[in-house]
Amino acid sequence: MKKVLHLIAITLVGFYFLYGLTNMFLNSKGYEGADYLVSIILLVIIVLFEGFLIKLYKRAYSAEAIEARKQREAAKKKQQFEAESKVLGSKSRQQLFNADLCIKVKHMAGLPVAEGAEIFVYRCKDKIVFERSQATIELNINKVIDILIKTDVEIQKSWVSDAGKAIAGNNLFGSLGAIIGGEAKEKTSTIIEKYLIFAYEKNGEIKYISMEVTNEPNANLFNSNYYNLSNNERRFTSL
Structure with missing residues (x-):
């Protein structure tokens, strides 16, 4: 114009x-x-x-002026991106990780982060990234065995059932099972809480990362179908 x-x-x-x-x-x-x-x-x-x-x-x-203006605009955008990409959970931060989704949830167990601390979880094609303050933790999708969402009611039932007690000795859902299962007799609230759980293998053992996602509707977009976990290498276990 x-x-x-x-x-x-x-x-x-x-x-x-x-x-x-x-x-x-x-x-x-x-x-x-x-x-x-x-x-x-x-x-x-x-x-x-x-x-x-x-x-x-x-x-x-002129051609030179237009080129110089493009370079200035590109430099300005780069500086802006670098500044915005340092903000946890921002769109620029998602771009930095090549993530298509980010949710803000409450950490329960499995990460070197305090229980109850708010963390950002990024959904990337080949990994899952967890962030809190200065800590950035990556989980390679090839190590992931399963991704599931469980309610506190389901976890408590598994914990107190006969089968659950047997599994509990094998660390049912990791520390989350102990946290929620141990509250089975104490729970008085009628609110059903939801937990997003990542099961992965580390040094031949199954580990769990869990977070409370009751008020995060996009948590169900982290699932086994999205990552095609069925295509991962099959693991054989002797009982």
Whole structure:
């Protein structure tokens, strides 16, 4: 738009110059010396102004000017991205990890983060990233065995059942099972809490990372189908 307005201004000034020059010649008989002098001065001013507008146009819209402006804009965007990408959970931070989703949840167990601390979880194609303050932890998807969402009621039932007691000795859902299962007789709230659980293998053992996601509707978008965990290498275990 600015370029169009600039061209219109150059054109109008050019027409005004031609009009003044033509008018001076057509009315030359009625002009006296002073009239010629004034007309010539005005025409010179118009020419100088026209030259100034053309110079500004070239400076603003030449190939070099456009390229320099693009470079400045790119540098500005880069600085802005670098600043925004340091903000946990931001869109720029997601871009940095090449993530298509980020949720803010409460950590329960499995990470070197305090229980109950709010953390950001990023969904990436080849990994899951957990962040809290200065800590960034990556979980390679090839190590993940399962991703599931369980309610506190389901965990408590598994914990107190006969089968659950047997499994409990094998660390049912890791520390989360002990936390929730141990509250089976204490729970009085009617609110059903939901937990997102990542089961993964480390040094031949199954480990768990769990977080409370009751108020995070996008938590169910972290699932085995998205990551095609069925395509991971099958593990054989002897009982």
